[in-house]
Amino acid sequence: MESIQMAALALVGGWATGLNLYLTAAALGVAHRLHWIVLPGNLEILGNPVVIFFAVLLYLIQFVIDKIPFLDSAWDSVHTFIRPVGGAAIASMAFSDSPESLQYAVAAIAGAASLNAHLGKAGTRVMINTSPEPFSNSAASxxxxxxxxxxxxxxFKHPLIALVLVIVLAAFIIWLIPKVFRFIKKFFQMLAGKKDPAVVSIPVTKPIDSN
Structure with a gap:
């Protein structure tokens, strides 16, 4: 596998786990199993039928949960730690034949990329859940x-394009996240009735001098 493709597999694959860890693992495993691609290093373990089975099973569970308002956000909360670790593990296994220092560096970058995508996904989903209609969740999923x-x-087809796209998307998410969370904060403040009370000025009348 070429260096540019290895870099794309680590960074782009790591970022993809932040959106859907189980679909990423299942898709890579099935593609390797069917000889569409050749996964490098220890990452070939994803082609094991047992690993594919559990990856697909967990993906199907998420496929359902991801379309249910508020339950999807609870699922995202649980995966705040799981997805970045999964992204780091996939990158590290892909570089298992490289020096340990490079493995750690690649794992850290992939984990950060995964967290970036996860925060973008989770924040957007909470914002979508403020809408009364139920179809936005399914469309987003x-x-x-x-x-x-x-x-x-x-x-595997255009690794350089994949790298450029992920860098652009990651930068967009970094810009978007503060705005999303400010929106969410204001929404929940409104629900909790924490709006600042209006200041009412009371006129003061001067007492009349009887003299």
């Missing part, structure tokens, strides 16, 4: 899965 599969395809 399907779009996220499409992005994951599209990014994985680009890794």
């Amino acid at each position: 399907i779009a996220e899965d499409g992005i994951v599969l599209g990014m994985l395809w680009l890794i």
Whole structure:
């Protein structure tokens, strides 16, 4: 595997785990199993039928949960630690034949990329859940899965494009996250009735001098 493709697999693959760890693992494993791609280093373990089975099972569970308002946010909260660790592990296994120092560096970068995508996904989902209609969750979930599969395809077909896209998306998420969380904060303050009370000025009348 070429260096540019290895870099894309680590960075783009890590970022994809932040959107959907189980779909990323399942897609890579199935593609390796069917000989569509060859996974490097210890990452070939994803092609093991047992690993594929559990990755697909967990993906199907998430596929359902991800479309239910508020339950999707609870699922995201649980995965705040799991997804970055999964992204770091995938990158580290891909570079298992490299020096340990490089493995640690790649794992850290992939973990950070995964956390970036996860925070963007989780924050956007909380914002979507403020809407009364139930269809936005399903649309967002399907779009996220499409992005994951599209990014994985680009890794092996056009790795440079995949890298550029992820860098742009990661930068956009860094810009977006503060705005999303400010919106969420204001929304929950409104629900809790924490709006600043209006200041009412009371006129003071001067007492009348009887003299």
